[in-house]
Amino acid sequence: MAEILDFKRTPEPLWREALGRKLRETREERGDRLVDVAERAGISVQYLSEIERGRKEPSSEMIAAVTGALGVDLADLLIGIAGQVRHHHPARSHFHTSRPTGRPSGPVLMAA
Amino acid sequence: MAEILDFKRTPEPLWREALGRKLRETREERGDRLVDVAERAGISVQYLSEIERGRKEPSSEMIAAVTGALGVDLADLLIGIAGQVRHHHPARSHFHTSRPTGRPSGPVLMAA
DNA sequence: GGGCCGTTCTGCTGGTAGCAGAACGGCCCT
DNA sequence: AGGGCCGTTCTGCTACCAGCAGAACGGCCC
Numbered sequence: 001m002a003e004i005l006d007f008k009r010t011p012e013p014l015w016r017e018a019l020g021r022k023l024r025e026t027r028e029e030r031g032d033r034l035v036d037v038a039e040r041a042g043i044s045v046q047y048l049s050e051i052e053r054g055r056k057e058p059s060s061e062m063i064a065a066v067t068g069a070l071g072v073d074l075a076d077l078l079i080g081i082a083g084q085v086r087h088h089h090p091a092r093s094h095f096h097t098s099r100p101t102g103r104p105s106g107p108v109l110m111a112a
Numbered sequence: 113m114a115e116i117l118d119f120k121r122t123p124e125p126l127w128r129e130a131l132g133r134k135l136r137e138t139r140e141e142r143g144d145r146l147v148d149v150a151e152r153a154g155i156s157v158q159y160l161s162e163i164e165r166g167r168k169e170p171s172s173e174m175i176a177a178v179t180g181a182l183g184v185d186l187a188d189l190l191i192g193i194a195g196q197v198r199h200h201h202p203a204r205s206h207f208h209t210s211r212p213t214g215r216p217s218g219p220v221l222m223a224a
Numbered sequence: 225g226g227g228c229c230g231t232t233c234t235g236c237t238g239g240t241a242g243c244a245g246a247a248c249g250g251c252c253c254t
Numbered sequence: 255a256g257g258g259c260c261g262t263t264c265t266g267c268t269a270c271c272a273g274c275a276g277a278a279c280g281g282c283c284c
Contacts, residue, residue, distance in 0.1 A: 012186055014172035034261065044243055049262065056241065057171050059271095060126035074124055078194040082187040146230070159273055161231060168272060 013085060017054035019063070022081045024052040026070050040069035125197060129166035131175070134193045136164040138182050152181035 027037055034052075038045040042065060050056040051066070058066070067077055139149055150160045154177060162168040163178070170178070179189055 012176075015175050015186065016172040018186070033259095046244090046262075047242055050242095053262090057169075059169050059241075060128040062242090063127050064124075073197075074127065074130070075194040075197040078190040078197070082190040082194070085185075085187040085190070156274055157230085158232075158275085162273090165232090171272075174272090 014054070016051075016057050018081045018085050019058075019077075020052045020054035022077060022084060023066060023070070026072060026077075026080075027052070030070065032070075037066065037069045041065040126166070128163075128169050130193045130197050131170075131189075132164045132166035134189060134196060135178060135182070138184060138189075138192075139164070142182065144182075149178065149181045153177040 027034075034045050034048055038048045041048070041062075043062065047056065048066070051058045051062070064074070067074060139146075146157050146160055146164075150157045153160070153174075155174065159168065160178065163170045163174070176186075179186060
């Protein structure tokens with residue numbers, strides 16, 4: 001699926017792209033080569049390359065293996081990615097983009 | 113019968129599990145039903161249910177569709193997930209688990 | 225009882241994750 | 255020039271799972 005879309009402009013970067021960018025940044029900060037991380041994570045080097053460039057969609061187990069090989073935990077990684085995404089994303093987040101098709105659907109819980 | 117292989121334990125929650133938890137929380141805070149979000153996102157109800165329970169691995173496009181239907185952006189979602197993961201995670205950021213196989217790998221670049 | 229609603233389970237199929245193997249271009253050596 | 259390194263990108267190939275339709279389940283109201 002998803003091949004007939006000619007110009008699917010993504011309003012914000014896709015998850016796999018932001019993830020890959022951050023993984024590469026982390027690896028390069030450590031001074032590691034692709035083969036180093038790939039071996040430690042137990043995956044192939046060409047596949048790690050594709051992950052880092054956002055071309056393939058890694059499973060959760062893959063993400064855990066790579067982050068483990070990089071010595072970071074999931075929470076740190078997510079915060080780092082969020083920072084990158086925000087920066088890419090000049091739109092102010094405090095305009096509630098909510099209510100996409102306006103369906104409050106009954107009892108609107110008041111969230112804290 | 114699957115008791116022998118209990119050593120599969122993941123030290124920290126998997127990405128898909130943390131993601132699903134946060135998506136369900138966000139939906140419930142909005143007071144939406146599964147069918148509401150699924151229709152807006154253009155996916156099946158059963159599948160959204162599976163995503164929220166962390167049983168299936170959604171693609172980046174799926175994540176974008178669901179977050180769009182929930183009216184949140186990726187950065188906010190990631191930060192929320194990071195908070196949940198951290199909470200689950202009894203502060204073991206002391207010892208850097210880094211250097212898993214201790215391989216500075218030849219010419220040690222000096223990272224900035 | 226029966227009907228409605230929300231969630232979860234049971235298949236099924238097309239797509240793709242993930243690998244091996246190799247070739248390629250760029251870069252730094254000598 | 256040649257030869258290692260390093261990252262990328264081809265061509266496959268197989269096993270697995272995303273994603274769906276259909277229905278069952280359990281609750282609640284009639």
